Amino acid sequence: MTELNITDLELISENKMFGGLQRVYSHPSRVCNGPMRFAIYLPPAALNGNKVPVVTYLSGLTCTEDNVTVKAGAQRIASELGLIFVAPDTSPRNQNIPGEDDSYDFGSAAGFYLDATEEPWAGSYNMYSYITRELQDVLSANFSAADMNRQGITGHSMGGHGALTIHLKNPDLFKTCSAFAPICAPMSCPWGEKAFSGYLGSDKALWENYDATELVKKSPSSATLLVDQGSADTFLVEQLKPELLKKACETSGQKLTLRMQEGYDHSYFFMATFIEDHLRHHLNGLS
Numbered sequence: 001m002t003e004l005n006i007t008d009l010e011l012i013s014e015n016k017m018f019g020g021l022q023r024v025y026s027h028p029s030r031v032c033n034g035p036m037r038f039a040i041y042l043p044p045a046a047l048n049g050n051k052v053p054v055v056t057y058l059s060g061l062t063c064t065e066d067n068v069t070v071k072a073g074a075q076r077i078a079s080e081l082g083l084i085f086v087a088p089d090t091s092p093r094n095q096n097i098p099g100e101d102d103s104y105d106f107g108s109a110a111g112f113y114l115d116a117t118e119e120p121w122a123g124s125y126n127m128y129s130y131i132t133r134e135l136q137d138v139l140s141a142n143f144s145a146a147d148m149n150r151q152g153i154t155g156h157s158m159g160g161h162g163a164l165t166i167h168l169k170n171p172d173l174f175k176t177c178s179a180f181a182p183i184c185a186p187m188s189c190p191w192g193e194k195a196f197s198g199y200l201g202s203d204k205a206l207w208e209n210y211d212a213t214e215l216v217k218k219s220p221s222s223a224t225l226l227v228d229q230g231s232a233d234t235f236l237v238e239q240l241k242p243e244l245l246k247k248a249c250e251t252s253g254q255k256l257t258l259r260m261q262e263g264y265d266h267s268y269f270f271m272a273t274f275i276e277d278h279l280r281h282h283l284n285g286l287s
């Protein structure tokens with residue numbers, strides 16, 4: 001039997017864009033039990049022999065690596081600033097788990113950036129380990145231009161929750177953090193309650209380990225978190241709850257720039273509007 005090599009990449013697509021290259025790859029994943037895809041934009045600086053910072057963008061419910069790649073317009077800014085922009089898929093796929101494709105907010109495309117402890121999810125729904133370990137190995141083995149000591153993390157909605165929690169638990173790996181309309185307190189909203197009880201079971205101590213508001217209270221980072229939230233986002237009140245994150249940051253001394261953006265909704269028109277600010281925030285923190 002041939003050994004599974006997680007760093008073996010298959011190129012799915014390549015397109016020149018703003019002088020750089022937009023690529024999509026697939027590779028075998030051990031922690032997600034099957035092939036995983038990610039998109040990566042290599043700016044001109046990365047193609048000219050320089051080492052450049054890396055920003056990873058975690059997408060939200062229903063997304064693949066494709067949504068942000070085609071809708072947010074990140075590449076124009078990443079090209080100008082000299083940033084590698086990585087966009088992984090949002091969950092394992094095709095695990096043959098009963099019900100995995102039945103709802104938009106659990107299972108496929110809803111991995112919630114945690115390591116599941118409950119069966120039948122535990123063998124594959126390990127997006128936390130995927131982002132913090134396997135994808136790291138894949139990037140450092142294949143992209144010599146990626147400066148793995150200068151990495152930031154951002155994301156949207158479920159991916160904003162992923163970015164905040166992964167940064168707070170790994171501040172030396174992902175030194176900068178921002179989020180668009182993040183699920184700020186998943187223990188206290190329907191999306192989070194459904195995902196955490198399904199993937200983690202009933203032990204709320206385990207849940208706290210993946211809740212940005214709880215993590216900020218216990219272990220604030222020295223970075224300034226940049227969070228943008230649209231005031232016309234239909235998920236704001238029931239699911240996102242930035243006021244809980246804000247209060248926890250005030251209590252613990254976590255630096256937070258929370259910007260309520262008047263009239264913006266939950267869609268990629270919102271990310272496209274503010275992605276430049278976020279990428280500049282990361283570059284500033286990583287320079």
Ligand SMILES: N[C@@H](CCC(=O)N[C@@H](CS)C(=O)NCC(=O)O)C(=O)O
Nearest residue numbers: 060061062063067104157158267268
């Ligand atoms: N389908 C869900 C909402 C899903 C949703 O808004 N997904 C966001 C992330 S949480 C997204 O980015 N969708 C993909 C897109 O807009 O390209 C609903 O209608 O309630």
